[in-house]
Amino acid sequence: MSDTMAHKVAVLGTGKIGEALLSGMIRGGWAPADLLVTARRPERAEELRTRHGVAAVSNAEAAKTADTLILTVKPQDMDSLLRELAAHLPADRLVISGAAGIPTAFFEDRLAAGTPVVRVMTNTPALVDEAMSVISAGSHATEAHLAHAEEIFNGVGKTLRVPESQQDAATALSGSGPAYFYFLVEAMTDAGILLGLPRDKAHDLIVQAAIGAAVMLRDSGEHPVKLRENVTSPAGTTINAIRELEKHGVRAALIAALEAARDRSRELASGT
Numbered sequence: 001m002s003d004t005m006a007h008k009v010a011v012l013g014t015g016k017i018g019e020a021l022l023s024g025m026i027r028g029g030w031a032p033a034d035l036l037v038t039a040r041r042p043e044r045a046e047e048l049r050t051r052h053g054v055a056a057v058s059n060a061e062a063a064k065t066a067d068t069l070i071l072t073v074k075p076q077d078m079d080s081l082l083r084e085l086a087a088h089l090p091a092d093r094l095v096i097s098g099a100a101g102i103p104t105a106f107f108e109d110r111l112a113a114g115t116p117v118v119r120v121m122t123n124t125p126a127l128v129d130e131a132m133s134v135i136s137a138g139s140h141a142t143e144a145h146l147a148h149a150e151e152i153f154n155g156v157g158k159t160l161r162v163p164e165s166q167q168d169a170a171t172a173l174s175g176s177g178p179a180y181f182y183f184l185v186e187a188m189t190d191a192g193i194l195l196g197l198p199r200d201k202a203h204d205l206i207v208q209a210a211i212g213a214a215v216m217l218r219d220s221g222e223h224p225v226k227l228r229e230n231v232t233s234p235a236g237t238t239i240n241a242i243r244e245l246e247k248h249g250v251r252a253a254l255i256a257a258l259e260a261a262r263d264r265s266r267e268l269a270s271g272t
């Protein structure tokens, strides 16, 4: 962390994403003493304390004492969380939102004038340090604020800056992205059962195919079309499968699915 930036970070509303981030920060070398969490239920606060050795405090206390606040409540809970924070939060604190859909202006309207806000859409592979966290600046966030957010989220994977106008699309691709791959693995494991394989073997085969394909996509420098062509032998097996995928409109289904996710992200901005 740069010397000029604040150093106490609070994760507010520490559920699945908040805890994934918290655990990644600790793995990445953040001292638990520099981290605070808040939770709605006392049992959850206790669980986080025991599991990570961090202090669990009230939202008001976090607002008063942390230099950077990472808000990881659901979009629908953000308005009431901001109402709790507003009176206690000085305008020089960095507010990072991890929520889908909610624009930085939503925070700026509800917090002290000039509060720097950074919007981040991460994803659950943060748990294994393979997240993609997509980062945009609000109107008062400076380069230093963006760099600070990147420093935090680089600890759990990669980061990418985009203009805020692209965040709903990024949420559809990247925030929700892992779910599509899990869905495909589920479906292909079912196919393995149909073909007579035991479930555990079918699962292992598909997961390893997914890992192998992902590493090739990342490391080979080849276009996905080329990689697929390399698998698709003339009059072979793969082309028969591809024909079925095209016949069933899987490409169009994926395009429509991601468009629906993008639209839902836009809707969340209105609190629905």
Ligand SMILES: NC(=O)C1=CN([C@@H]2O[C@H](COP(=O)(O)OP(=O)(O)OC[C@H]3O[C@@H](n4cnc5c(N)ncnc54)[C@H](O)[C@@H]3O)[C@@H](O)[C@H]2O)C=CC1
Pocket (backbone or CB within 6 Å): 012, 013, 014, 015, 016, 017, 018, 038, 039, 040, 041, 059, 072, 073, 074, 075, 077, 080, 081, 098, 099, 100, 101, 121, 122, 123, 124, 175, 176
């Ligand atoms: N689950 C995912 O894959 C991703 C989720 N997100 C975003 O992360 C946020 C959280 O999602 P999840 O972790 O899945 O949800 P979650 O339900 O696991 O976590 C949210 C937590 O916030 C707590 N909470 C709500 N209001 C509170 C308050 N006033 N004070 C303290 N705690 C409060 C809830 O008790 C809950 O534990 C959402 O805004 C979502 O859009 C972003 C990227 C990926």
Ligand SMILES: O=C(O)[C@@H]1CCC=N1
Pocket (backbone or CB within 6 Å): 100, 171, 175, 176
């Ligand atoms: O489904 C959701 O709304 C959250 C945001 C991106 C991934 N999960």
